[in-house]
Amino acid sequence: xxxxxxxxxxxxxxxxxxxxxxxxxxxxxxxxxxxxxxxxxxxxxxxxxxxxxxxxxxxxxxxxxxxxxxxxxxxxxxxxxxxxxxxxxxxxxxxxxxxxxxxxxxxxxxxxxxxxxxxxxxxxxxxxxxxxxxxxxxxxxxxxxxxxxxxxxxxxxxxxxxxxxxxxxxxxxxxxxxxxxxxxxxxxxxxxxxxxxxxxxxxxxxxxxxxxxxxxxxxxxxxxxxxxxxxxxxxxxxxxxxxxxxxxxxxxxxxxxxxxxxxxxxxxxxxxxxxxxxxxxxxxxxxxxxxxxxxxxxxxxxxxxxxxxxxxxxxxxxxxxxxxxxxxxxxxxxxxxxxxxxxxxxxxxxxxxxxxxx
Amino acid sequence: xxxxxxxxxxxxxxxxxxxxxxxxxxxxxxxxxxxxxxxxxxxxxxxxxxxxxxxxxxxxxxxxxxxxxxxxxxxxxxxxxxxxxxxxxxxxxxxxxxxxxxxxxxxxxxxxxxxxxxxxxxxxxxxxxxxxxxxxxxxxxxxxxxxxxxxxxxxxxxxxxxxxxxxxxxxxxxxxxxxxxxxxxxxxxxxxxxxxxxxxxxxxxxxxxxxxxxxxxxxxxxxxxxxxxxxxxxxxxxxxxxxxxxxxxxxxxxxxxxxxxxxxxxxxxxxxxxxxxxxxxxxxxxxxxxxxxxxxxxxxxxxxxxxxxxxxxxxxxxxxxxxxxxxxxxxxxxxxxxxxxxxxxxxxxxxxxxxxxxxxxxxxxxxxxxxxxxxxxxxxxxxxxxxxxxxxxxxxxxxxxxxxxxxxxxxxxxxxxxxxxxxxxxxxxxxxx
Numbered sequence: 175x176x177x178x179x180x181x182x183x184x185x186x187x188x189x190x191x192x193x194x195x196x197x198x199x200x201x202x203x204x205x206x207x208x209x210x211x212x213x214x215x216x217x218x219x220x221x222x223x224x225x226x227x228x229x230x231x232x233x234x235x236x237x238x239x240x241x242x243x244x245x246x247x248x249x250x251x252x253x254x255x256x257x258x259x260x261x262x263x264x265x266x267x268x269x270x271x272x273x274x275x276x277x278x279x280x281x282x283x284x285x286x287x288x289x290x291x292x293x294x295x296x297x298x299x300x301x302x303x304x305x306x307x308x309x310x311x312x313x314x315x316x317x318x319x320x321x322x323x324x325x326x327x328x329x330x331x332x333x334x335x336x337x338x339x340x341x342x343x344x345x346x347x348x349x350x351x352x353x354x355x356x357x358x359x360x361x362x363x364x365x366x367x368x369x370x371x372x373x374x375x376x377x378x379x380x381x382x383x384x385x386x387x388x389x390x391x392x393x394x395x396x397x398x399x400x401x402x403x404x405x406x407x408x409x410x411x412x413x414x415x416x417x418x419x420x421x422x423x424x425x426x427x428x429x430x431x432x433x434x435x436x437x438x439x440x441x442x443x444x445x446x447x448x449x450x451x452x453x454x455x456x457x458x459x460x461x462x463x464x465x466x467x468x469x470x471x472x473x474x475x476x477x478x479x480x481x482x483x484x485x486x487x488x489x490x491x492x493x494x495x496x497x498x499x500x501x502x503x504x505x506x507x508x509x510x511x512x513x514x515x516x517x518x519x520x521x522x523x524x525x526x527x528x529x530x531x532x
Numbered sequence: 533x534x535x536x537x538x539x540x541x542x543x544x545x546x547x548x549x550x551x552x553x554x555x556x557x558x559x560x561x562x563x564x565x566x567x568x569x570x571x572x573x574x575x576x577x578x579x580x581x582x583x584x585x586x587x588x589x590x591x592x593x594x595x596x597x598x599x600x601x602x603x604x605x606x607x608x609x610x611x612x613x614x615x616x617x618x619x620x621x622x623x624x625x626x627x628x629x630x631x632x633x634x635x636x637x638x639x640x641x642x643x644x645x646x647x648x649x650x651x652x653x654x655x656x657x658x659x660x661x662x663x664x665x666x667x668x669x670x671x672x673x674x675x676x677x678x679x680x681x682x683x684x685x686x687x688x689x690x691x692x693x694x695x696x697x698x699x700x701x702x703x704x705x706x707x708x709x710x711x712x713x714x715x716x717x718x719x720x721x722x723x724x725x726x727x728x729x730x731x732x733x734x735x736x737x738x739x740x741x742x743x744x745x746x747x748x749x750x751x752x753x754x755x756x757x758x759x760x761x762x763x764x765x766x767x768x769x770x771x772x773x774x775x776x777x778x779x780x781x782x783x784x785x786x787x788x789x790x791x792x793x794x795x796x797x798x799x800x801x802x803x804x805x806x807x808x809x810x811x812x813x814x815x816x817x818x819x820x821x822x823x824x825x826x827x828x829x830x831x832x833x834x835x836x837x838x839x840x841x842x843x844x845x846x847x848x849x850x851x852x853x854x855x856x857x858x859x860x861x862x863x864x865x866x867x868x869x870x871x872x873x874x875x876x877x878x879x880x881x882x883x884x885x886x887x888x889x890x891x892x893x894x895x896x897x898x899x900x901x902x903x904x905x906x907x908x909x910x911x912x913x914x915x916x917x918x919x920x921x922x923x924x925x926x927x928x929x930x931x932x933x934x935x936x937x938x939x940x941x942x943x944x945x946x947x948x949x950x951x952x953x954x955x956x957x958x959x960x961x962x963x964x965x
Contacts (some may be wrong), residue, residue: 183679184684184753187727188630191631208839208840210840235551235557238655241654243641262752287550288552321555348859385901409697427587448749463585491747
């Protein structure tokens, strides 16, 4: 039988976004003078030419079915001007040259269930990962966590009550593709992988798996007469890095997979230099469908930040100013040996001064 | 409502509450979509997701799948519980590169939805964490048809696996007064020079380009990209003194003290002057400001507070930082300043940044270990070896502070110092020319 005719791909790469921008944006590319924020979720940018472009930002469920996508497009055509942009946190933005369209568009979005907000000093939508819906290594879900959390944080999405912007992220394994956030809710495994020795030899490229371990805890071994791998459980940090290249080394566990909360990841250079997030709470139950324990901790941190931080202070800057002991005091979170860094370069995270607040 | 739907008591709970519910969207597809294939697929998907919620475990495994002619761009997913939920036992994701800057017309998105509905599950995401449009849920036959269809009208796959990954760029010069470069042109020039490396994974591990038009770094490039391009400027920031005065009175009004100049000035002291990381701004008695531009580090804070009064300078360019990544394997790394400043105006400038990227990828492909990110290689071999490998001279902007351990061999000191003085002389001559 002849092989089927296959079509060669057209390697067009990244499309040119310029042709899809609102004409006002094309005309004023690089000519913007300043912007104003008329209300949460609405921006107006003013060009040096005097032209203006209005933006309305709304939250979405991120994973869109075609009905929802078309509904958003219908709203964009009826009330906007047919041009959209997505932020990296999956908020949708509609751009318009006619400011009179803003209020009707806001109303149409709200009526259809898409909250308008997420700009300036609000809690914007969570950036999140794939979770149980599509990932091959998830310790928890992502869409569900985000939905449950945003249900509770909606008032903060729609208002400007925070000292500065708040980026929250989630990640369903310790690889953390959700990235850095002012608050990050990530999976934390607490038990070494359970190895199905019967499968390892046939499924895993063993040297690769050995090399993948960040703490050199994996070594080749013969188990029940079959080539396999064994883990030095004392050394193991339960990161799960061995699981993607070797699924028989199951790290996820319905009983022992927990969540942890990290704070202070900030990728802006504004005021201070960019910072990585730091562990503040762990041992949080992985509790679908609404993960109330994780949400409660996030809300508590937000409440303390809102009460204690100065205008423009991001969460990391607030904690830097008041000090970590005070952070644990005001939030009521326990400080444990697990907060003390022991990774390479840990000394940089220890206090070698008498700068102590009493 | 069909009677053969898998029960989803836990997922049903996620329909409650005000935030848009992905479960309600799924149900609409499952119950109302005209195509039986989609209705069944989503029913299976929801059955499996409910099963995950009940057992607290994930049930997808990877595999090897690609469109004809490529080696990546698809995330294959085969269900481990396919015998329980056969309708969605193959549920692959296609990663599709968005237009630079994530700009769309409603028509384009409708066109994509029409194609996706024909071949896939009807679920898509704008965008994944790497920056792709994710078309989630095609079986092992249909993904090729869907790709063929959208590829004909201008879309291409992004990267998956050990390859150059899909790039990201901020809203940029199209709608932001902070922009210092043509983010989208940079994004496309870099990405589309490495199309082969996107589609045919052959590198030690992933390599990401991200472009932010100013140091606010909205794209999180420094912390998440192997090659971060950040717009900046070299000359003085622009000050509109009248707008500064207006701002002072406006702030007084906002805090309920209309007409109280000293309250407005206090706001300025508290929120601008004292927040400058290098103490480079002074508020004068007549409500104007004086900026010590030679000590300004372009942190963006004062521009963020006073977008009307302060603006970026005219002599714009970019800073390039190399080696940002998240934890796996050695811990989190931020990009390191490799090019403190370069202009990006002319065709030659663009060629220079593409060449820089090519030399970095080549050096890393040659010297990186398997599964080692570029930043991890730099950590292992030291920044100097990396700089020598790509032919970049050392610059004090690359460091926070010089070394502090005295164990170092300095037997090439004289030549290194001479090279420094020669470079300085050349820079001076070039500036005078």
